[in-house]
């Protein structure tokens with residue numbers, strides 16, 4: 317039961333992660349892993365047996381602390397600093413991963429930011445910054461990952477896929493969101509980038525998919541769940557009647573990274589408690 321729900325008299329059940337060892341022998345990189353969804357995903361991948369590279373750009377202490385926590389599962393975990401929007405830093409991060417772990421099997425493009433403004437007031441700096449991290453960052457990391465997967469080649473004893481890429485998108489790859497045009501454009505861009513890469517690398521047995529979360533309890537959207545009023549308003553958009561937790565996304569990432577999802581590529585998995593179901597039509601239309 318989560319804190320907010322307890323206050324609201326609800327008792328939702330949020331399952332814990334259960335698929336231990338399913339990713340044994342594989343190494344995963346999670347970008348922006350020292351906070352929110354990235355942290356939930358990194359913990360879930362580690363619990364499923366993967367070695368985890370915890371990428372971060374600020375707050376090295378929290379990244380180190382997370383790496384230590386993940387390694388309690390008996391896997392290797394390492395904090396690595398890199399700004400995903402910078403080609404040189406992404407290149408250095410992948411060289412280091414190759415040196416330390418030999419190769420990479422799973423990339424989770426999670427790092428993302430918001431810098432909101434009404435459309436007519438949005439500066440070019442705000443536009444470029446969000447596109448730079450959210451879209452260009454995913455392009456740079458995906459390109460480096462595909463190059464590494466191809467260099468290593470297939471390892472059928474490790475996984476039926478040569479490599480797996482998971483792009484963190486959002487329900488806002490589809491739902492317009494006034495005041496956030498840089499963010500929605502970046503997420504819409506991720507949708508077509510993800511599908512096009514998936515089409516291009518499928519013959520190499522590289523699978524590329526996206527997770528589109530709805531409202532997940534993280535610092536980025538604190539204003540949507542911190543007060544009871546805001547939480548009640550949020551629930552009018554979520555048929556499943558609870559906010560998402562980072563481990564809800566973590567379980568999906570484990571499934572997409574594992575051979576359980578072999579034959580799934582170019583797909584978007586909505587982890588949104590039904591936000592995409594047009595809840596405004598629940599009682600007629």
Ligand code: NAD
Pocket residue numbers: 347348349350351352353354371372373374398399400401426427428429449453484485486487528529530531532533534535536537
């Ligand atoms: P968060 O702010 O808690 O985490 C974002 C992480 O990205 C942080 O660790 C941050 O330091 C890192 N980061 C920012 N710029 C970076 C850069 N240039 N290089 C490397 N790392 C960088 O936010 P979150 O809510 O956990 O969001 C994670 C992802 O999930 C984002 O892509 C976001 O768009 C997406 N998402 C979140 C929600 C939600 O409800 N929280 C919903 C839909 C999609």
